[in-house]
Amino acid sequence: MSSYSIKDLEQLSGIKAHTLRVWEQRYNLLKPKRTETNIRFYDDEDLKLILNVALLNDNGYKISKIAKLSLAEMKAEVLKMTERSFAYDDQIHSLIITMVELDEERFEKIIATNILKIGFELTMLHIIYPFLSKIGILWQTGSIHPGQEHFISNLVRQKLIVAIDGQMYSGGGKKFLLFLPEGELHEISLLFSSYLLKASGHKVIYLGQNTPDEDLNSVYEVHKPDYLVTVITTSPSGEQVQAYLDSLSDRFSTSQILISGYQIIGQDLRIPPNVHVMQYLKDIKEYLVSLTHVA
CATH class of the missing domain: 3.40.50.280 (Cobalamin-binding domain)
Known part of the structure; x- marks a missing residue:
């Protein structure tokens, strides 16, 4: 299991650390864990939760309404929203969730849909590469598990090889x-x-x-x-x-x-x-x- 600081959550979700702390206190959204030396950290479930919250909040949902949703309801809303939204940030957030869950089927669907909509080159430039940049920094600092990084990198590598063969x-x-x-x-x-x-x-x-x-x-x-x-x-x-x-x-x-x-x-x-x-x-x-x- 990976562990994240609040700064990691900020970088991946785009929500300021101060805002995350306010939501944590006011709506009880996050429940940070603590190391033996009393340092706060968050796990994969916390990351998935805050990414879903960020996606909904960016698309007009009020945080007070989001906080009342169950995890199942929140996930259902996010799936519906990302299937009809082609905003780059929404797609990147969705890819991060597929990395955490090691969900190859969902990854393939997101990439295939974007390639069909905007083409392979723009999908790489505006979605896959910014996504890899986000997780690359976390991999180098040890915040995410190497297996998660390898899982995603190999899927992207397969897509690139197929695209290259077509030229x-x-x-x-x-x-x-x-x-x-x-x-x-x-x-x-x-x-x-x-x-x-x-x-x-x-x-x-x-x-x-x-x-x-x-x-x-x-x-x-x-x-x-x-x-x-x-x-x-x-x-x-x-x-x-x-x-x-x-x-x-x-x-x-x-x-x-x-x-x-x-x-x-x-x-x-x-x-x-x-x-x-x-x-x-x-x-x-x-x-x-x-x-x-x-x-």
Whole structure:
């Protein structure tokens, strides 16, 4: 079972911690537990409850009315509401609940409905990726169980692979080599980059996660790509990142390198001339606008 601080609940639900405390006292909505050292925490059931409350409250339900609903009534109202609402925040909240409950069927229904309504790309940019960003922070701080994160990541990964397979290369465009450094396993952003590049008519050579340097060098020599794309979430980390950036820049000096990830964004790094930092996943989409589009 995962444990959450009130700040975790605030981040996931969008309801301020002060408001949550007021609701807790006035309506007895939440019943925090305490550790042996008397530190307050909340469990999965508390998170599901407050997410349902947030969804209803955001859609016009008064908190005084919500507090009178049973858990079954609240869940029924939320299911009806999310099936007719396509607000991004509502869909993200629903996905968080599927993660907590490990509900694959519900996850598939939410994603399929949104893809049908707004398309795969917008579903990724506005729903799945913000959702993954929320749970990624909690995973790194140990607030959620690794099994929950793996459950969701693998479902998203399956969706991306199917979408990528549907994009056929017809020649032309630029050549991109996509890889993750040795020890790096967080592949979602790289897979979506592959989808965007192929959908824009570019050639993609995909090496994936945990790519040894010697393999990267060998493939580079064969294909001589115009661009390299990578994401550094956990590896290399800290003081190793600068040396790794410098090494990439030197080894592949005739190519442009597009890079992103937790270890890159917002860090005090010296960025070599042929390296372009992507602040957000959507940046690669915007970067492609500057290239010749291939129908």
